Amino acid sequence: MPLNVRGEENARRLAGRMAGLKFDRVFSSPLLRARRTCELAGFGAAAQIDPDLMEWDYGQYEGRFSPDVHRERPDWELFRDGAPGGESPGQIAARADRFIGKVRQIDGDVAAFSSGHICRVIGARWIGLSTEIGAKLLCATASINILGYEHDLNDPAIALWNDDGMIA
Numbered sequence: 647m648p649l650n651v652r653g654e655e656n657a658r659r660l661a662g663r664m665a666g667l668k669f670d671r672v673f674s675s676p677l678l679r680a681r682r683t684c685e686l687a688g689f690g691a692a693a694q695i696d697p698d699l700m701e702w703d704y705g706q707y708e709g710r711f712s713p714d715v716h717r718e719r720p721d722w723e724l725f726r727d728g729a730p731g732g733e734s735p736g737q738i739a740a741r742a743d744r745f746i747g748k749v750r751q752i753d754g755d756v757a758a759f760s761s762g763h764i765c766r767v768i769g770a771r772w773i774g775l776s777t778e779i780g781a782k783l784l785c786a787t788a789s790i791n792i793l794g795y796e797h798d799l800n801d802p803a804i805a806l807w808n809d810d811g812m813i814a
Contacts, residue, residue, distance in 0.1 A: 647678065648679065648682065649678075653683070653788075654682070656787055656810075657685075657686035658687075659811065660686070660790075660811075661686060663790065663811055664757075664790075665688070667757075669689070669692070669754070670752055670753070670756065671694065671757075672684070672757045672758075672759075673694050673695075673745075673756065673757070673759070674690075674696070674699065674759040674760070675695075675696070675700050675701065675760040675761060675764075676695045676696075676697055676700060677700060677701060677761065679761070680699065681693070681695070681759070683759050683788065687759070689757060698748075699745060699758060699759070699760040699761075699764060700741070700761075701761035702732070702733055703729065703733040704729045705729040705730050705731030705733070706730045706732065707724075707732065708729075708732070723781060724781070725766075725777055725778045725781040726778045726781070735777040735778065738764065738767050738777060739767060742764065742768045743771055745768060746768065746771055746772055762786075763780070765785045765791060766780035766785050768793075769783045769785075769804060772793045772802050773803065773804060774802070783807060784808050785808055786810040787810070789807075789808045789809055789810040790809045790811075791804075791806060791807050791808065791809070792805040792807075793805065
């Protein structure tokens with residue numbers, strides 16, 4: 647599904663926020679909206695497509711809203727239960743861990759363009775937490791999230807999370 651008008655505006659605003667930043671590597675999900683955001687943010691020419699950045703495969707819940715699913719399964723939680731016919735929390739964690747492993751091999755700054763749920767899992771896994779913790783890491787459209795290190799490469803930390811440039 648392509649970005650709507652607001653999505654394109656957000657991506658262009660992201661370009662202004664990221665102006666002047668240099669990255670040693672840029673990655674993008676193969677999905678259209680992530681690729682377009684990367685392009686409008688000014689990094690499309692440098693981007694390497696990485697399938698590990700694909701959004702969570704929602705299986706039978708694809709295109710459905712959480713309240714609709716909760717009518718059938720009141721206790722359902724994506725980050726704990728996964729999606730029938732789609733990815734389990736273990737499968738999405740494995741993809742997040744593969745991406746993190748690639749990033750940690752790069753000596754320099756990395757930018758990645760992807761979708762909310764996989765970004766939330768990457769954030770949780772980056773700091774050594776379970777996939778389920780991703781439910782607690784909100785991730786707005788066109789937000790900037792910075793993963794880094796506290797003291798050294800053995801001490802991963804979240805430096806900035808869910809910064810969409812808007813004052814709350």
